[in-house]
Amino acid sequence: MAPRRDGADALKFPILIGDIGGTNARFAILLDAYAEPKLFPVVQTADYANIDDAIQADVLDKTSIQPKSAVLAVAGPIDGDEIDLTNCPWVVRPKQMVENLGIEEIIVLNDFEAQALAISSLKEGSRTQIGGGIVREGASRAVLGPGTGLGVAGLVRARNMWIPVAGEGGHIDLGPRSERDYQIWPHLQTIEGRISGEQVLCGRGLVNLYDAICKVNGSQAVHATPAEVTEAAVNRKDEEAVEAVDLFATYLGRMAGDIALIFMARGGVFIGGGIFQRIIPILKQDHIRAAFEDKAPHTELMREIPLYVVTEPLAALAGLAAFARTPRFFGLETTGRRWVG
CATH class of the missing domain: 3.40.367.20 (Hexokinase; domain 1)
Structure with a gap:
């Protein structure tokens, strides 16, 4: 795991953003700091054994864009290299995702941190x-x-x-x-x-x-x-x-x-x-x-x-997008929550 990243460091585009709840997972890709997120259909977590398969099938296989970074919000506490979701059998393994999905850097947040990021500019x-x-x-x-x-x-x-x-x-x-x-x-x-x-x-x-x-x-x-x-x-x-x-x-x-x-x-x-x-x-x-x-x-x-x-149905994705575009505006501690290839 990498050391703490400076909050002012920019993430590399394109950036995959994802809001993973107990029932549904929502994904989008930011091409650059000014583009609107490219949204993908909502994923039912019960339809896939793990998050890697869901991202591969419902995001990467549906676009020619290869994300270089990812910012993911998950419904559960983040502690270590294996992240259990509270109300879903998925286990998020960022090291494995870096190897399998070709993403250079992954930051994982709690899902309600993403909601908090959203209300900064709702x-x-x-x-x-x-x-x-x-x-x-x-x-x-x-x-x-x-x-x-x-x-x-x-x-x-x-x-x-x-x-x-x-x-x-x-x-x-x-x-x-x-x-x-x-x-x-x-x-x-x-x-x-x-x-x-x-x-x-x-x-x-x-x-x-x-x-x-x-x-x-x-x-x-x-x-x-x-x-x-x-x-x-x-x-x-x-x-x-x-x-x-x-x-x-x-x-x-x-x-x-x-x-x-x-x-x-x-x-x-x-x-x-x-x-x-x-x-x-x-x-x-x-x-x-x-x-x-x-x-x-x-x-x-x-x-x-x-x-x-x-009333914004995709508030968490909006919050993740705000952070991904301009990390320097947010004092987000990523120690223990950032993985690089």
Whole structure:
């Protein structure tokens, strides 16, 4: 593994960028610092045994462009030369990728670092504000997003650079607050006795919440997937699905407020992820905002912090592209996360 690269060092073009989640992987190639990313069709991770095969079949075999560098965001902690994804059987082996795919340099980030990079320059048309609050320029920001799992990251400004702060914040404890919460909580599936944010605020978490509500109501659970619960709620097919989506949004607003306090995110908190985008039409935004602000003794502080929904579907790729074009604008530590041929 190479020593730490200087953040001001430019990557060699063309650059492959990739956002690898638990279910889907998205890839694009940047020809140069000014070109728009050349996008490729979304890859289902279940269709390939490993990331190397997916890149070969769905990217390299579909273009004559040979990337010289790669910046990849993966859904899992990065520790060593073999990177396990949290909700996917793929194991990313950058040394092997350098040998097999002809790429000279690979940098691997956490997937929510990429989301954090994106919110450094998210355009007005790529976000929708929930409630009030005013952005303080240069202040810290934070992003969280429910998908296959629950990702969380921060973004801080120092020395004229944006510095993404990755972590596994989706696994912090999530507790009951209301009388209804106390009815539901005993019926939620746990991990070794714990109910973490991710046990409720992700795809399988939505189903977990729906199942628990059905048990409390004494009704039969008829929906087995996040898509089924969401569709039933959007079309008002049954009250349990509607309540599950409503509480899902409230709990996400509650956790977004916690993350805002951790990072003192006066620059805004951003909610990404495909699940949230699909339920926006039926969300009670005042409930989300109220849950976000309900942080006594800091309610007044929370009222000043803006909360956004990210509506850009490829935000992570946009963040990776921003870093790949101009690494010097980002204080991204790559020690232990950079491999060269």
